Amino acid sequence: MNIKLQKMLSFCFAKPTIILMFVFVSVCSLLNAITHHIKQDGTGNFTAIQEGIIAATDNDTILVYPGTYYENIDYLEKSLSVASLYIITPEDSLINQTIIDGNQQARCLKINECENASIIGFTIQNGYALESGVSESYQGGGIFIKNVANAWVSSCKIKDNKAFDCGGLYINNSNVILDGNIISYNRGIRYAGGLGFSGNNTTLQFNETNLNSIYLNYSATGSDIYIGYNIPDVVNIITDTLTVNEPDFFFIGPSHLCTISQLNSIIEPIDQDLYVAPEGDDSNSGLTTYEPLQTLAWAQTLIKRNDENPNTIHLAEGTYSRSLNNQVFPMNIKQGVIYKGISSNNTILDAESEYPFFFQYSRNQDEFSTLILKDLKLTNGECLDESYAGAINIYQADLHLNNVIIENCNGNIGSAILTQNGYCNFNNVIVRNNTGGKGICNTIEYNCPNPVLNATYINTKVEHNYPGVEFNGGAIRLGGHPNILGEYKAQIINCEIIDNYNDFFYVTGGASGLTIHDNIVVDVVNSTFGDNTLLYDTGCTNSVNNSELNIFNSILYNNDGYSTILWENALINISNSLIEGGDDNVNYQQTPSVINWLEGNVNEDPLWQNEGDFPFSLTSNSPCINAGTLDLPPEIELPEFDLAGNPRIYGETIDMGAYEYQGDSQSINENVIVIPEISQISNYPNPFNPSTTIKLDLAESGEIELAIYNIKGQKIKTFLNAYSAKGHFMIVWQGTDDNQKKVASGQYFIKLNVNGKEKAISKCILLK
Structure with a gap:
């Protein structure tokens, strides 16, 4: 009797519910099938597995004797059974001794476009499928199964394979039984380190007696198992061993597409x-x-x-x-x-x-x-x-x-960051010198069932981001859903968007600064847009389409093109901001669209420093000083410090832009002493390297202790520990402790105690 048929019938009695479909569709044709013997010593029909496959016809068996076969095997769309001697003598040693090794050149095994196929009793290792974007060349580093009516993967050790998607085993639009396999130590770059399956005609069955184990694989999405969105039914994953008990989406998922049963785990x-x-x-x-x-x-x-x-x-x-x-x-x-x-x-x-x-x-x-x-x-x-x-x-x-x-x-759509649907919270972030699309892209995917977008950027710099090969550069893109109304909002507070470049052209040029679209509301507060450039001067700094943009206390100056282009259903409200060119520098591209120029706006040179560490900070004659407003919507919270680490409010009221003017020390009348109303601490610069100046405003006399603490709460430096009168003090910290040793980079806290009570505390950051 043909070996394949003999083994299949014996399994039928041991596991009738599992093997029934294979017997039903295959027994008649197997009666006349041939077994091809593969022996590396030359005593069989062939010395290589692929040679046997080439010679075989549908329903033949390729019987492989022990050895390491450095091959990249293709069933050539034939219905075949490829098996080691394990199919005759089910001993694990035969699995370990019969190896298909892809030699890190291509995938180990491809099975596609056939009626019945099986792979039984092998170690399958070192397969590679990494040609991103090339059809069928980036899935299934170990085994690739596609469009197979009935496939059986049994008693195999699938390990150390790598693919762009599905490092160990990939299944698509096929009916597959997994029986007694170990899938481990495989790598998927994007999806499914161990096992991945998709397709609306895929049915996957896990043997409930001869259990599979899937563990210690790794991928960016679904390290052990990833289930494609178009699987028709919930999959029952029945296993002996998984990486952990009760795996979440890091290991297996999405969870609502499967049920999980396991006996053991590798890791606690x-x-x-x-x-x-x-x-x-x-x-x-x-x-x-x-x-x-x-x-x-x-x-x-x-x-x-x-x-x-x-x-x-x-x-x-x-x-x-x-x-x-x-x-x-x-x-x-x-x-x-x-x-x-x-x-x-x-x-x-x-x-x-x-x-x-x-x-x-x-x-x-x-x-x-x-x-x-x-x-x-x-x-x-x-x-x-x-x-x-x-x-x-x-x-x-x-x-x-x-x-x-x-x-x-x-990158492409986003040169640095791309999120689609969800929440973003940035604080003290720098996105710079990236190429491709916008530096930051937070949008809603069109097919998202429950869209939401809520983004907050505080004390963030987006600078020097440029076009790539296919995408057009620029700073930030924020977008809601075009057809589903929802909670789409963003805040850009105390941010600097400078020297970004865009080369897009459609009806007009692109936007170098901010692009918003599709039902989102964006608040821009105390932010600076400067030196952003365009290939086409018909473009703009900010583009608004079917959305609302509210600008407070901000500066748009020295950018190429229009300050703003308004597309259909755009609403912009601007108050207490410096907008170069005013309404004459706006392109009303489509209607209905409206800009409301509210109180306190100016069209002048902001008189930036244009040099030093903070070239977009204000000089003493800037029209932006004390020109902002604190009458802001209640949901807007200003940070404690500006982008230079200085107090965000200094003087009569807040300034425009991302930097607060701190006063001209040369203009202070040294004969007048102003006693502060409350005790305060600040330091400049912050972050700093190697030194920073601590400014102490002491509102009361008494026993004063001014000291530096590390993040563990340990006191490392004492500046003052004595009686002091109230007044203003300036102290330079050189980044050393009480033993004059340089301290490590990190966060530190400046604490003021007066008469044994804590009066003020301020955070500073040492960067090396």
């Missing part, structure tokens, strides 16, 4: 902070700075999700890249976790122009992906394909950036 997640260092080791515990892990991907896998009290992955000072210390980009997003470095200049993620840093882009996800980054620099990111950004890509986003720099990335 760690519910505490973990530490990572460039010189670390993934065999360390990661629990202290003395035993750091090396890779962020492994730290993500180990750390436990904790939404109520997020755990933190602490990144030590240094550069994290693939070539230096085996980092994996793009990274998945672990919910309930904070990623925190030492400072944005000293803790650097370098993607080496290969991939973006984070990518999670599932349309089906049933919760928002929360990504929290603090005190980091992301540099040299590269988009995955023409639809994405160079640094961060998230669908259903809850993105929080604090003290983060994103630079030198190349």
Whole structure:
């Protein structure tokens, strides 16, 4: 009897519900099938598996004897069974000894466009499918199955394979049984490290007796298993072992498309902070700075999700890249976790122009992906394909950036950041020197079922972002949904949008600064737009289409083209702002559209410094000084400091623009002493390196203690500890402790105690 038929019939009695369909469609044709023997010693019919496949006809069996076969196998659209001797003698040693090795050249195995096919009893390893954008060349590094009526993957170890999508096994529009496989240590760049399946004609069955195990794979979306949005039915994932118990979307998902049953797990997640260092080791515990892990991907896998009290992955000072210390980009997003470095200049993620840093882009996800980054620099990111950004890509986003720099990335729709649907909160962020589309792009995907967009940018700089090969550059794009009314709003507060370039041309030129569209309301407060340039002067700094833009206390000056182009149903309200050219510098492209010029607007030279660290700060004769308003909508909260680290309000009232004029020290009458009404502390510059000047306004006499504390609450430097009269004091801190040793980069707190009571506290940041 043909070996394939003999084995299949024996399985029929052992597992009748699983194998019934294969027997039903195959028994008659198998009676006349041929078995081709593959032996590397030359005593069989062929020495290579592919040679046997070429010689075979439908329903033949390719019987492979032990050995390592460095091949990239294609079933050539034939209905075949390829099996090791395990099909005769089911011993695990035969799986380990019979290896199909893709040699990192192409995928190991391709099965497509046939009626019946099986692969039984192999180790399948080192397959690669990485040709992004090339049809059927980027899915399934280990095994690729597409348009197969009945496929059976049994008793295989699928490991160490890599693909753009679905590193281990990819299934599309096929009816597949998985039986006793181990899928582990595979990598998917974008989706599905281990197993991925999609297609509205796909049916996937997990053997409930001879269980599969799927663990320790990695991908940016669905590390172990990813389910495509067009799967017709909920999939019952029945396994022996998964990476963790009760896996969330980091490991398997979307969760509403599957049920999960498991007996065992590999990892017990760690519910505490973990530490990572460039010189670390993934065999360390990661629990202290003395035993750091090396890779962020492994730290993500180990750390436990904790939404109520997020755990933190602490990144030590240094550069994290693939070539230096085996980092994996793009990274998945672990919910309930904070990623925190030492400072944005000293803790650097370098993607080496290969991939973006984070990518999670599932349309089906049933919760928002929360990504929290603090005190980091992301540099040299590269988009995955023409639809994405160079640094961060998230669908259903809850993105929080604090003290983060994103630079030198190349993207398309967004040169640095692309989110579609969700929330963004930026504080002290710099997005600079990126190429492609807008530096930041926060929009709603057209097919999003429950659209929402709520973005806040505070003390953020978007500068020097330029066009790429296909997309047209510029600073920020914000968009709601064109057809579904919803909560779409954004605030841009105390921000600097400078020296961005756009080369787009349609009816008019593009927008170098801000593009808003589709039912969104955007408030721009105390922000500066300057030196933004265009290829076509018919373009503008800001473009508004079917949306509302409210501008308060801001400056638009020395930009190419119009200050604003209004398209259909655009509403703009401007108050207490300097807009170069006024209404004469506005292009009313479509109607109905309206600009309301409210009180306090001016059309003059803002008289910027034009030099130094803050060239867009104001000089003493600027018309923007004390020209702003504090009569702002209640939902707008001004930050404590401006972009130079100075108090946001100084003098009679707030200034226009992102920088608050701090007064001219040369004009102070030294014979007049003004006693402050309350005690205050500030320092300038902030952040600083190597020194900063602390300004103390003391409202009362008494025993004074002025000291510096680190983030652990430890006092490291005492300036004053004596009786003092009230008044104004200036003290320079050189960044040293009481032993005159230089302190490390990071956050510090200046604390004032008067007569034993805390009166004022201020944060400062030392950057090296």
